[in-house]
Amino acid sequence: MPKIKAEKKSRIHNEVAKQGIMFNKDFGQHILKNPAIITAILDKAAVQATDVVLEVGPGTGNLTIQLLSRCKKVIACEIDPRLVAELQKRVQGTQYQPKLQILIGDVLKSDLPFFDLCVANVPYQISSPLVFKLLLHRPQFRCAVLMFQREFAQRLVAKPGDKLYCRLSINTQLLARVDMLMKVGKNNFRPPPKVESNVVRIEPIRPPPPICxxxxxxxxxxxxxxxxxxxxxxxxxxxxxxxxxxxxxxxxxxxxxxxxxxxxxxxxxxxxxxxxxxxxxxxxxxxxxxxxxxxxxxxxxxxxxx
Known part of the structure; x- marks a missing residue:
């Protein structure tokens, strides 16, 4: 391995190790660390004090804590028991502890309870199945504000004739209005992913179209x-x-x-x-x-x- 690459890899390892957690790439664990981005996401989601919010992949809880300060309840779905423990430790003994419900396991295999909003930095490898699990969930939620890999986000909003227009585009747009909200650079995450990201707003169409x-x-x-x-x-x-x-x-x-x-x-x-x-x-x-x-x-x- 070239010396420069080895040093870069070592810096990333040391930075992550400071938290006491080695993040699992198989789970797409890239923790959003920039508080300004987190605030912008919550503002665009228009979180209300009466809302029950679903968060997928809360990680160490940077977004979760800010959600808890604004809403009635957060339902956090986390597959990694180590991060569940970290999140529980972070709210233990605080005013937020009774407002947090953690569902441990694979969100794609879980029965989701009622929620008003979904706000999440989505693990990229579950992006497509998660979008359709949410859109087919009943009762319908108000909206979702989600972080995706940039190209995936561009496919969600692509129109007929666009280079990236595909089955994902039309299947999503049948069920929801989709808007691109903001770009997020890779350096806003720890460890940084290899790709840039975008935040997207997905609002289910009410009532859903009368189509099988x-x-x-x-x-x-x-x-x-x-x-x-x-x-x-x-x-x-x-x-x-x-x-x-x-x-x-x-x-x-x-x-x-x-x-x-x-x-x-x-x-x-x-x-x-x-x-x-x-x-x-x-x-x-x-x-x-x-x-x-x-x-x-x-x-x-x-x-x-x-």
């Missing part, structure tokens, strides 16, 4: 597998046609609908795509209304995706 989300999710999965190809090409894949044919036959069986002996799933799919003028469209340029029209067109012909 598993069907929507399966449709966009097909379309965005080849987002630069036409939908006609995307739907010609063998696995896609086989799955849709099986779903169609199941639908007909459950509804006592006779199937034409000359039925051909590929022809039916192509006819539906042409009916809504979507056969030559590409997923990367399609908006939510385009996909809603497409889903309704398939469903009205008895073809379902989930």
């Amino acid at each position: 989300y598993p069907e929507w999710d399966a449709l966009t999965r097909i379309a965005f597998t080849r987002k630069n190809k036409t939908l006609s090409a995307a739907f010609k894949q063998g696995g896609v046609t086989a799955a849709l044919e099986a779903n169609y036959k199941r639908h007909c069986s459950l509804n006592n609908i006779a199937i034409d002996p000359n039925f051909d799933i590929k022809s039916k799919i192509e006819t539906i795509l042409k009916t809504v003028e979507a056969d030559q469209k590409r997923a990367r340029t399609m908006d939510i209304d385009d996909f809603i029209s497409l889903l309704h067109a398939f469903n009205s012909e008895g073809i379902h995706f989930a």
Whole structure:
């Protein structure tokens, strides 16, 4: 290892060791240390004194303590028992102790209780599944103000035609309004991550759109597998046609609908795509209304995706 890199690594190690905790990269542990950034996040979240706030990955509690000073209760989800102990030690004997509830374990596998807000410096490797766990949570929360890796945040807000527009973009924007709030440099964390970060506000749409989300999710999965190809090409894949044919036959069986002996799933799919003028469209340029029209067109012909 070159001398300069070795010295840099040694400085990071010593800095972390001063806290008595070696942070676990597998859990994405990068502690937000800049109090000005923490204050800005809380201000943008508009935390109220009556709020129950969910925090994912509280770490050593820098954000947690500030939340506790502003809200009614904090529900902190932490997977690392060492950090749980650190957080408990930090509030022990203070006015904040009765206001803090800690859920120990994997937040993605936990049943979340009611909360008004979610405010968190999210471990980057769980960003996508966490967003959808939150958006599908009921009852709906008011909003979430979350720290993400910059490119992930840019994907969340990307629009049709943008380079980063993808299935994550449209699936999130179906369920929520998403706004970029602020940039956060890597040196605001300990230890510093390799990437820059952004804070994003996610506000669930109320009421949620009257769409079967598993069907929507399966449709966009097909379309965005080849987002630069036409939908006609995307739907010609063998696995896609086989799955849709099986779903169609199941639908007909459950509804006592006779199937034409000359039925051909590929022809039916192509006819539906042409009916809504979507056969030559590409997923990367399609908006939510385009996909809603497409889903309704398939469903009205008895073809379902989930």
